Every structure is written in structure tokens, then in C-alpha cells.
Amino acid sequence: MIKSIKEKITDKEITQKQKVINWLLKENNNYCAMPYRHMAIESNGDVRPCCMGTEFPGINIKKQNTIFSNNPTQVKKVRSIDSLLNDPVRQKFIDSFDKNFKHPACNTCWKDNNRHSTRVHFSTHPSVIETTIAAMNNQPEGRTRKLTWLEIKPGNRCNLKCRICGVHNSSQWTKDSFEFDKQLGRTDKNKNFKNSSQFKYTQSCEWIDDKEFWHDIDSFDDINQIHIMGGEPFMVLEHFTLLETLISSKKIDTKKIKLVYNTNGTYFPTVDQLRVLENFFEVLIHISIDDIEKRFEYQRHPANWKEVKENLKKYQQLNKNSKVIYSAIDPTVSIYNIWWIPEIEKEFNNLGYTIGDGAIHFVLSGSNDCRLLPPQILDYLTKRYIAGTPWQKNIAKYLKTAKPYDAKKLSNSIKKINIMDSIRKESFADINSELYRWIQPYI
Numbered sequence: 001m002i003k004s005i006k007e008k009i010t011d012k013e014i015t016q017k018q019k020v021i022n023w024l025l026k027e028n029n030n031y032c033a034m035p036y037r038h039m040a041i042e043s044n045g046d047v048r049p050c051c052m053g054t055e056f057p058g059i060n061i062k063k064q065n066t067i068f069s070n071n072p073t074q075v076k077k078v079r080s081i082d083s084l085l086n087d088p089v090r091q092k093f094i095d096s097f098d099k100n101f102k103h104p105a106c107n108t109c110w111k112d113n114n115r116h117s118t119r120v121h122f123s124t125h126p127s128v129i130e131t132t133i134a135a136m137n138n139q140p141e142g143r144t145r146k147l148t149w150l151e152i153k154p155g156n157r158c159n160l161k162c163r164i165c166g167v168h169n170s171s172q173w174t175k176d177s178f179e180f181d182k183q184l185g186r187t188d189k190n191k192n193f194k195n196s197s198q199f200k201y202t203q204s205c206e207w208i209d210d211k212e213f214w215h216d217i218d219s220f221d222d223i224n225q226i227h228i229m230g231g232e233p234f235m236v237l238e239h240f241t242l243l244e245t246l247i248s249s250k251k252i253d254t255k256k257i258k259l260v261y262n263t264n265g266t267y268f269p270t271v272d273q274l275r276v277l278e279n280f281f282e283v284l285i286h287i288s289i290d291d292i293e294k295r296f297e298y299q300r301h302p303a304n305w306k307e308v309k310e311n312l313k314k315y316q317q318l319n320k321n322s323k324v325i326y327s328a329i330d331p332t333v334s335i336y337n338i339w340w341i342p343e344i345e346k347e348f349n350n351l352g353y354t355i356g357d358g359a360i361h362f363v364l365s366g367s368n369d370c371r372l373l374p375p376q377i378l379d380y381l382t383k384r385y386i387a388g389t390p391w392q393k394n395i396a397k398y399l400k401t402a403k404p405y406d407a408k409k410l411s412n413s414i415k416k417i418n419i420m421d422s423i424r425k426e427s428f429a430d431i432n433s434e435l436y437r438w439i440q441p442y443i
Contacts, residue, residue, distance in 0.1 A: 155205035214241035234267035286330035357390035367413035371402035
């Protein structure tokens, strides 16, 4: 039975979730609910176990690898969701979980196997926690293979190039990513942009133009959640064809399906789009905003804070008027905002948004991970946040998971930030001046 986010979480459910987390973290327990219930389709049509897993080799939504073909008569067709689900490579991946193996496609979780890992977070998600509980109790339902949660990134079409993003999720990153690789020496400086991997990747996201895909609902019988990401999903009008197909279907009851969006807040749905959304059990709109004012504009270039702030007010009004649609700010903690959390949270509160203990999105790897900071800074921030709000306490716990300090990694991180600053004519040192002063002695 699906539950609304507006329903209060009971003490019993909190206790049950903690019990499940403890079970998941037991030594030699490699269970994850996602392989059994979830599939993620990437911007370029690759299929992954989830948003953090490595794409399955050879499984792509395009039937034929014709995207870069010079033959104009070849038709670009896409595979059905059913054929992707039952692809032998994906089925073999699930077999490894039946045997309690650590599949290499999930190395991101195996490397950072703690309560903040994606495996734990997703396996205790309301959409699949009953599956995990069944597995914990050695019941067959815990390992039954059926698609209940589909994640789709309908291309990389986007109007922003956020600092914690990249070309895989934003078309606006395409040229910046190409220039960034050139300055890092990752590619030939004389290479033509249209021959670059970045340009070709963005081209490969054109599978969304295939109209047949958006009418393919043969595998949706057990679906209870569809997560639509991006790119910026409200720029991708094609996905509304899928929603309308589901609504008009005689065998699908959309009042039993949750829709989840990740949007950057620069778009507010039209009246017609809102009418479509109202046909579902619940629509959760996660607004990906990590900061405020000038720092927001730096992180989510080239968004305008005043315009987005007005949209936040509209979403807040929608929360009050709609019985189905619910929006919330969903911040990600990174090196760009770690210093300013109380100030950020205060402004979100002023706009009517509460950042609760469910806010657990962090940059978990790479040069934007704030856990790369020196121990002295991490200790200071941990002590600052540990006695704060639920969100701040989560951040403090996350900071405590930092690996041993590596000065070279921090130096490389700042180097990469500075390179992107030079490309965009911006300055991390200016926008984050207080934190930068603390960092300077270490780089």
C-alpha cells in the first residue's frame, strides 16, 4: 500500500526503519532492494541499477547504435521498457544479489558502505522498504523481481549548468565540460568541439524524440512510483505523453502511482500540466536548490535568485491549494555550501520550507565533496552543526564519515574549481571568501 508524504510517520515506522538499517549494515550483508524493484534510464538511454550504479554494458534504450551513423536512411528506434527489464545482462546482475555477491556495478556503495550510502537510503525508501523488510524476514517477496519504481532521465535538456552537475545531466554543460577537459589536459587542445565526447553525448540524448517510447506502458502493471529527473524535466514536454498515456489506459490506475520530480526551480508547471499531474495519487516536486542569493547564482549558473524565489512562493501556494501536489526544497551539501548551512536554512524557513531529517543528499565523491576539507575545518563544522536542526545534525554525521585527509585531493579539488571559475569568469574565492581563507593555508 502506498503512503502519502503528507501522512505523519509513526514512531513504529521510525523504529522499524532503524531496525532495517541495522540489518542492512550487518557484516557480509550485501542486500539491496533496488535490483529487484527498480530500473534507471539515463539521459543517453543507458540503463543502470539506480542513479549511483554503473551502467549495464550493452544495455541502451536505442535498439541500434545508429545515433552517430552517416546513413540518413537508418531509423533511430528505441527498445521497450519490458525488453530492458528482461535483458540477460540485467537479469544476471540480479542473480548476483540472490547469491549475496558484491556486484562491481555497485562499487560506489561498496566503497562507502555506511548509513548514508545509496544502498541504505534507497532500500529504506517508502517505495521499497516493505520489500527490504520481507528480505530481512527471509520471505520470498524480498527477492521477487518486478518493476515498481522506474526512474527516467528524459535526455539532458537543461537551462542551467550547476556546479555539482555535468554534461550527463545538463546540455548546458556540454561546451564547458569540453573546455574543462582541454585545460586539464584530458583531451587534445586542437580537438574540434563537434568531435568531442561531450558533443556526442548530448546528441545521444535525442532518443526522447522517439514517440513510440512514451506510449510503451506494457511493463507498468506493478508500478507505484515514477521518478522523472533531468536535465530539467519541465523543459522536456515529451514525458507528458507518457503521463497522458497512463491516464487514458484502462488497465492502469494512476491513482495508485506516485510521481516524483527533481526540478531546478526555474520552471513552474502550466495550468494544463498541473491538470495532468492531478490525476496521480501524489506528485512530489523536489526543488534542487542548495543556496541563496549570489551563492545560489554561482552554484546554479545562470539562474536568477529573485526569479526562483518567486517560483518558490508559487510552489508554496500550490502546497496549500492542491490535495495531490507537494513540493519541497531538496538541497545537496557540497564544498560550495557547507560553510553557510544555518544562513541557508533560515532563508528556506522564511519562505515556508522546512528542511527535515529526511534531507540526506550529499556529494559523496569527487572534487565537490566537502569531506575533502582538512580535519581542523571538518571538526569546526561538525561541532557547529551537531547540536543544530535535524538537517544540521545529519550534516554533522555525514562529515564524520570523512576518510583520512589527503592534501593532494584537496589541492586538486581547488584547482578544478579555479579552472571552471576561469571558464565562466567567476570566483569561488570571492563568493566563498570566509571558507576560502580557512582553506588557503592548506593549498
